Ligand SMILES: NC(=O)C1=CN([C@@H]2O[C@H](COP(=O)(O)OP(=O)(O)OC[C@H]3O[C@@H](n4cnc5c(N)ncnc54)[C@H](O)[C@@H]3O)[C@@H](O)[C@H]2O)C=CC1
C-alpha cells in the first residue's frame with residue numbers, strides 16, 4: 001500500500017495507461033491524485049468511469065502541479081507531445097517514459113533541458129498487478145524520485161533497475177512484448193485442443209489454468225524451469241514425444257530470432273524517431 005500521495009499525470013490514456021491506472025487504483029492509490037490526458041473524449045470518459053480519476057485534454061495544464069508525469073503516448077507522437085509540454089515543467093517534476101525505443105537523449109532534448117527522467121518498460125499484466133518493469137534513471141533523478149518511480153511501478157508488479165540504458169531494449173524483448181508470446185502459445189494450445197476434440201470452453205479453461213499453474217510453480221519452486229520440465233517428462237511418455245517435436249523444429253532458434261528481432265526493432269525505432 002502506498003502511503004504518500006504524489007500527484008500523477010498520465011499523458012495518453014490508452015492501453016498501457018489503463019493497465020497502470022487500473023493497477024494503481026486497485027492497490028489503493030487515491031483516484032483523485034491521478035489525472036490522465038487524452039485527445040479522445042471516449043478514452044477520457046472510459047477512464048473517468050472505470051477508475052474515478054481526473055481527465056483532461058490539456059497536457060500543459062494537467063502537468064502544471066504534477067509531481068510525476070508518466071508519458072504513455074505512442075513513440076511516434078512523443079516528440080510533438082514533449083515539445084508542447086516544455087514550458088510547463090519549471091517545477092522539475094519526475095518524468096517517467098514508458099515508450100519503447102525513445103532514448104533518454106531524445107526525451108531530454110524534446111523537453112528542452114536536463115530534467116529528472118526515468119525510462120521504464122512495463123507490460124500489460126500491470127492491469128492485474130502482475131506486471132514486470134525494467135527501469136533506468138538519468139543522473140538528474142534524486143534518490144527520493146527513484147524511490148517514487150519504484151513505488152509507482154511496484155504497485156502493479158515487480159521492478160528491476162537497470163545499469164545501462166541499452167538494457168531497456170532487451171527488457172522490451174523479454175517482458176514488454178513477452179505477454180504476447182505467452183498469449184500466442186495459449187491461442188495455439190487452445191485451438192489444437194479443440195481440433196483434437198475438446199469443447200471450446202474446456203480447451204480454454206485447461207490451457208489457461210495450465211499456464212497459470214506452470215508460472216506459479218516456476219516462481220514458487222526452488223528448482224529451475226528445466227528441472228520442472230524434466231519432472232513432467234516421463235521417459236518414453238507423452239511429454240517426451242511433444243518436447244522432442246519442439247526441439248526437432250528448433251523452437252529455441254525461433255525464439256532467439258523473434259526476441260532479437262524485438263530488441264532490434266526497439267533500437268531501430270530509437271534512431272528513426274531521434275530527430
Ligand atoms: N502495449 C504494451 O504492451 C506496451 C506499450 N508500451 C508503450 O506504451 C506507450 C503507449 O502504448 P499503448 O498504451 O499500447 O498505446 P495506445 O494507442 O493504446 O495509447 C496511446 C494513447 O495516447 C493518446 N494520445 C495521442 N496523442 C496524444 C496527445 N497529444 N496527448 C495525450 N494523449 C495522446 C491516444 O489517443 C491513445 O489513447 C507506447 O509508447 C508503447 O511503446 C510499453 C510497454 C508495453
Ligand SMILES: O=C(O)[C@@H]1CCC=N1
Nearest residue numbers: 099100172176177178
Ligand atoms: O509492441 C510494442 O512496440 C510495445 C512495446 C512493448 C510492448 N508493446
